[in-house]
Amino acid sequence: MYGNLTVIDSDEQARLLDENPEKLRQFEERIARGEKIEPQHWMPKEYRRQLIRMIEQHAHSEIIGALPEGTWITRAPGFRRKMALMAKVQDEVGHAQLLYNAAETLGKPREQMINDLLSGKSKYSNVFNYPAKTWADTAVIAWLIDASAIINQVANSKGSYGPYARALERICQEESFHLRYGYDSVVTLATGTKNQRAMVQDALNRWWRPVMHFFGPPDSTSEHTQILMRWKVKMASNDDMRQQFFNQYVPKIREIGLVIPDAQLAKDKETGKWTYGDPDWSEFFRVIKGDGPCNKERLAVRRAAEENGAWVRRALRAPEARYAVPLS
Ligand code: FAQ
Numbered sequence: 001m002y003g004n005l006t007v008i009d010s011d012e013q014a015r016l017l018d019e020n021p022e023k024l025r026q027f028e029e030r031i032a033r034g035e036k037i038e039p040q041h042w043m044p045k046e047y048r049r050q051l052i053r054m055i056e057q058h059a060h061s062e063i064i065g066a067l068p069e070g071t072w073i074t075r076a077p078g079f080r081r082k083m084a085l086m087a088k089v090q091d092e093v094g095h096a097q098l099l100y101n102a103a104e105t106l107g108k109p110r111e112q113m114i115n116d117l118l119s120g121k122s123k124y125s126n127v128f129n130y131p132a133k134t135w136a137d138t139a140v141i142a143w144l145i146d147a148s149a150i151i152n153q154v155a156n157s158k159g160s161y162g163p164y165a166r167a168l169e170r171i172c173q174e175e176s177f178h179l180r181y182g183y184d185s186v187v188t189l190a191t192g193t194k195n196q197r198a199m200v201q202d203a204l205n206r207w208w209r210p211v212m213h214f215f216g217p218p219d220s221t222s223e224h225t226q227i228l229m230r231w232k233v234k235m236a237s238n239d240d241m242r243q244q245f246f247n248q249y250v251p252k253i254r255e256i257g258l259v260i261p262d263a264q265l266a267k268d269k270e271t272g273k274w275t276y277g278d279p280d281w282s283e284f285f286r287v288i289k290g291d292g293p294c295n296k297e298r299l300a301v302r303r304a305a306e307e308n309g310a311w312v313r314r315a316l317r318a319p320e321a322r323y324a325v326p327l328s
Helices: 010-017 021-032 045-070 079-104 110-118 135-156 162-190 194-214 225-230 238-255 281-291 295-308 310-317 319-323
Strands: none
Touching: 045 079, 045 110, 045 135, 045 225, 045 295, 079 110, 079 162, 110 295, 135 162, 135 194, 135 238, 162 194, 194 238, 194 281, 281 295, 295 310, 310 319
């Protein structure tokens, strides 16, 4: 229970849609007119629950997402790359702040969100449970995962909930710098020495499947898409976003001479849709349930950060903190 909000499970979805038919009608008309829903507006409990779930998971993905690349800051090849990577990692953590703020407008306190992350109750993106083994992994993450995130977030920044849509607009501007940095890093390796080329191809081979999973399970098995699209929180389905990624990035990857590790990848000339080999959805479900290569390590790092920062939070809450003199 958060304030007067009870977090419910999806079996109750149908019942909640009937909670107040007249208010629901006005709410849906507002959305149909393209108006934003703001925190003070009436909203169905199910809309609130879905938004908290999605924005919270997104926020967690940003702080956990800083970890695979973050481990390479001290080993970046050269000062320019080090500065760029530091700025990127810092941006990702900043995105988490914006997203936690947006989720808090719906009534769930930040501490509760962090607790749910650490207990494994709340998910974060599958991709951040894989290791960044080489420098080339950071390049592939910054190019292709940021590209995927941009496809998702540009679409959803047109969504119905004001605080989330505005946070996404700002995040997308920064992500577009990350994308360029990632592309530049991949091209540098792909056009470099034989070893550099092999290293970036190896990274692509390992990251391709997680990137396919990033957009979520196939529409036919996606639990939440229908209601989220009805209320314009999600502006495109998982499969449509995956197709958009193929359309935009398969040609770019091939153009720089890298081989996509899927012999079945092909574009149907009639429908314009990409067909692809089975990306092993059982692996996806295993990873998001906590059994990926790095899940335990990622949460352990996050838990240590929480514990190490506890004294700062305590100090800020202490009555004496009110009398602290600003530094500037
Ligand atoms: N990973 O019914 P659906 C970034 C779960 S930001 C883990 O299809 P939905 C920036 C889903 O939660 C990356 N779990 O779900 C960056 C649900 O489980 P639940 C994050 C996933 O919500 C770059 C169940 O499967 N982006 O990368 C995933 O309609 C580089 C059923 O799935 C966002 O969070 C997944 N990939 O669609 C940072 C964007 N997919 O909750 C650092 C906002 C699905 O019932 C470095 N979120 N699940 O237990 C969304 O757009 C949507 O939530 C989807 C999933 C599209 C992720």
